[in-house]
Amino acid sequence: MESPAEDKQAPSFNRLRVVAFEARMAAETAALIRRFGGRPTIAPAMREVPLEDNYAALDFAMRLLEGRVDVAIFLTGVGVRELFRVMVTRYERARLVGALARIITVARGPKPVAALRELAIEPTVTIAEPNTWREILSTLSARVELAGKRVAVQEYGVSNRELLAGLEARGAEVTAVPVYRWTLPADRAPLIAALRAIAAGDADVAIFTSSNQVINVMQMAEAEGIGAEFRGGLARMVVASIGPVCSDQLRTNAIAIDLEPEHPRLGHLIKEAATRSAEILAGKRAPSSRAQAAEPRPREPARRQTPAAGNFSLRDHPMLKACRREPVPYTPVWLMRQAGRYMPEYRRVRERHSFLEMCQQPDLAAEITVTAVERLGVDAAIIFADILLPLVPMGVGLRYEGGDGPVIERPLRSIADIEKIPPIAAADSLAFVADAIRFVRRALADRTPLIGFAGAPFTLASYLVEGGSSRQYQATKTLMYNDPAAWHRMMEMIARVTTDYLNLQVDAGADVIQLFDSWVGSLGPDDYRRFVLPHTRSVIAAVRPAVPVIHFGTITGNLLELMREAGGDVIGLDWRVDLAQAWARLGYDVGVQGNLDPVALFAEPEEIRRRARAILDLAAGRPGHIFNLGHGILPETPVDHVIALVDAVHEMSRR
Numbered sequence: 334m335e336s337p338a339e340d341k342q343a344p345s346f347n348r349l350r351v352v353a354f355e356a357r358m359a360a361e362t363a364a365l366i367r368r369f370g371g372r373p374t375i376a377p378a379m380r381e382v383p384l385e386d387n388y389a390a391l392d393f394a395m396r397l398l399e400g401r402v403d404v405a406i407f408l409t410g411v412g413v414r415e416l417f418r419v420m421v422t423r424y425e426r427a428r429l430v431g432a433l434a435r436i437i438t439v440a441r442g443p444k445p446v447a448a449l450r451e452l453a454i455e456p457t458v459t460i461a462e463p464n465t466w467r468e469i470l471s472t473l474s475a476r477v478e479l480a481g482k483r484v485a486v487q488e489y490g491v492s493n494r495e496l497l498a499g500l501e502a503r504g505a506e507v508t509a510v511p512v513y514r515w516t517l518p519a520d521r522a523p524l525i526a527a528l529r530a531i532a533a534g535d536a537d538v539a540i541f542t543s544s545n546q547v548i549n550v551m552q553m554a555e556a557e558g559i560g561a562e563f564r565g566g567l568a569r570m571v572v573a574s575i576g577p578v579c580s581d582q583l584r585t586n587a588i589a590i591d592l593e594p595e596h597p598r599l600g601h602l603i604k605e606a607a608t609r610s611a612e613i614l615a616g617k618r619a620p621s622s623r624a625q626a627a628e629p630r631p632r633e634p635a636r637r638q639t640p641a642a643g644n645f646s647l648r649d650h651p652m653l654k655a656c657r658r659e660p661v662p663y664t665p666v667w668l669m670r671q672a673g674r675y676m677p678e679y680r681r682v683r684e685r686h687s688f689l690e691m692c693q694q695p696d697l698a699a700e701i702t703v704t705a706v707e708r709l710g711v712d713a714a715i716i717f718a719d720i721l722l723p724l725v726p727m728g729v730g731l732r733y734e735g736g737d738g739p740v741i742e743r744p745l746r747s748i749a750d751i752e753k754i755p756p757i758a759a760a761d762s763l764a765f766v767a768d769a770i771r772f773v774r775r776a777l778a779d780r781t782p783l784i785g786f787a788g789a790p791f792t793l794a795s796y797l798v799e800g801g802s803s804r805q806y807q808a809t810k811t812l813m814y815n816d817p818a819a820w821h822r823m824m825e826m827i828a829r830v831t832t833d834y835l836n837l838q839v840d841a842g843a844d845v846i847q848l849f850d851s852w853v854g855s856l857g858p859d860d861y862r863r864f865v866l867p868h869t870r871s872v873i874a875a876v877r878p879a880v881p882v883i884h885f886g887t888i889t890g891n892l893l894e895l896m897r898e899a900g901g902d903v904i905g906l907d908w909r910v911d912l913a914q915a916w917a918r919l920g921y922d923v924g925v926q927g928n929l930d931p932v933a934l935f936a937e938p939e940e941i942r943r944r945a946r947a948i949l950d951l952a953a954g955r956p957g958h959i960f961n962l963g964h965g966i967l968p969e970t971p972v973d974h975v976i977a978l979v980d981a982v983h984e985m986s987r988r
């Protein structure tokens with residue numbers, strides 16, 4: 334062309350639109366792209382994770398010091414160093430090193446060996462070249478009896494499923510210890526804008542400068558529901574990768590690489606991209622070209638949109654309008670336990686993480702929350718967490734057992750037990766929930782409201798006193814009847830923690846709060862009034878006023894008026910009551926939520942439709958009805974039936 338630089342064949346992007354995801358060297362990257370005649374968009378895809386947010390690493394340290402780890406496998410040198418950087422923020426280095434010296438330590442190859450030696454740890458087992466998961470498994474099988482052993486696997490970046498599965502197959506009890514140095518940036522708007530531009534074909538060159546960047550970029554594209562379009566966009570652009578590790582990660586994500594410089598340096602990468610982009614693009618975009626654009630797209634489940642998706646502000650979302658009892662274009666619907674075991678996406682994550690890990694790793698919790706919303710097309714997200722999480726900092730030994738529900742190892746049975754509970758600062762010990770809410774908030778942008786939640790004081794008390802789920806609430810009621818002072822002391826303690834916890838969620842971005850008093854139906858009205866109502870009322874009254882509260886319980890036919898007295902903008906109904914009668918009793922100056930029998934979802938879609946219609950008929954289009962089940966979705970529920978319900982409610986309620 335006409336520019337003198339071009340005449341001399343100096344490398345130039347010739348004003349191509351170049352997107353880079355670099356964070357730390359953002360300014361340098363932009364300057365280089367400009368120097369080579371490109372138009373840069375820098376969309377940082379990462380931010381350094383604060384050390385104290387590495388819950389898995391801290392949890393590992395705790396288990397290690399308590400003697401609950403038998404074998405620790407270290408996969409990468411960087412990961413070993415990161416793991417220690419995190420652990421020493423909480424625990425003494427010497428104690429950690431001492432604890433590691435007492436167990437079997439396994440290093441995958443020279444890099445973790447070197448990193449361990451820096452800490453004066455000589456690994457018990459070193460895996461020989463080429464040190465893939467196969468060598469790890471065969472070496473360990475030969476040298477260590479794995480059955481019944483508690484094995485921790487330090488991971489950095491991507492997890493190695495084959496290794497984890499292989500260890501489990503040999504009878505080990507495996508915990509993955511992912512160490513995160515990088516997470517998504519706090520302000521994701523530039524990244525999202527860049528991903529959308531790529532998906533829309535409004536960019537020419539994509540520059541990837543680390544493998545973690547690739548992971549985050551893909552995660553964000555999926556969260557935005559444009560994974561396929563984004564991949565399609567890249568296939569019509571020049572994809573430049575800084576080096577082999579980054580390229581591997583791109584290939585893992587089914588992204589083809591157009592160029593990788595001989596030396597993995599930013600300057601080389603951009604120069605080479607400037608030199609070759611025009612030619613590569615000409616090949617890709619020529620009309621006859623059947624290049625990557627025609628590549629089959631990786632399969633991904635369709636993202637479903639609620640009828641409301643589009644151009645309105647979140648405040649006007651039908652879900653929030655219904656909470657305020659304003660007229661809505663259709664009845665909003667969401668489902669208790671919408672992110673749970675009935676969903677294959679959930680089970681896939683659950684295979685590799687304990688339930689607590691899923692709650693405590695904000696990225697995971699956020700992903701699960703958002704996946705459920707997108708898969709079902711519901712009108713609200715509910716943060717993936719559990720009502721029992723505040724029991725963790727109480728130190729009562731909460732465990733989630735496979736199948737049998739939660740177990741509290743040291744239940745509270747007396748005033749002495751109650752007084753031993755330390756003061757709890759939700760902002761510290763439950764910060765991971767707030768982080769997850771922030772993640773979800775950003776991923777959902779202003780499309781869908783997000784529900785935060787907690788257990789109501791009685792339901793939490795029942796777990797604390799019984800030590801788990803219960804039928805008769807015998808221990809709980811015995812404490813309540815025998816020692817009312819101790820009972821009220823405990824309820825006040827719970828109410829205080831719950832209030833802080835709920836407002837932490839509101840401050841992080843929850844738009845609605847639901848209080849679950851799942852087991853309160855076991856009480857008669859007098860006991861409710863005397864032992865429960867004041868405490869529930871104090872919690873609801875303390876939730877920040879701008880945020881509507883849904884107050885839910887089951888088997889509450891005898892308690893509805895009292896629950897209403899305790900508070901809530903919306904009362905959650907189970908399926909045992911007739912919605913029209915319940916609403917009439919409550920009064921129309923409060924909303925209602927419910928109330929399809931969760932078991933109805935096992936019936937044929939035609940029957941589900943009929944039953945949904947019956948509930949809509951009972952609500953009679955009155956403002957203030959939110960459609961839901963009468964209790965949580967059951968684990969065996971067919972996903973397509975759930976989707977059929979959501980669609981049916983939207984369609985049949987459209988006004």
Ligand code: CP3
Binds near residue numbers: 717
């Ligand atoms: O999608 C959502 O609704 C958000 C997540 C959520 C969970 N628990 C996840 C969870 C919510 C809102 C809860 C609330 C909850 N937790 C309640 C109140 C609602 C109700 O069902 O009455 C109660 C009583 C709990 C306590 C609890 N947590 C129990 C009794 C159990 C075991 C029983 C079961 O269903 O597994 C849990 C574990 C739990 N909480 C799981 C999930 C997805 C299953 C964990 C697993 O995968 O093993």
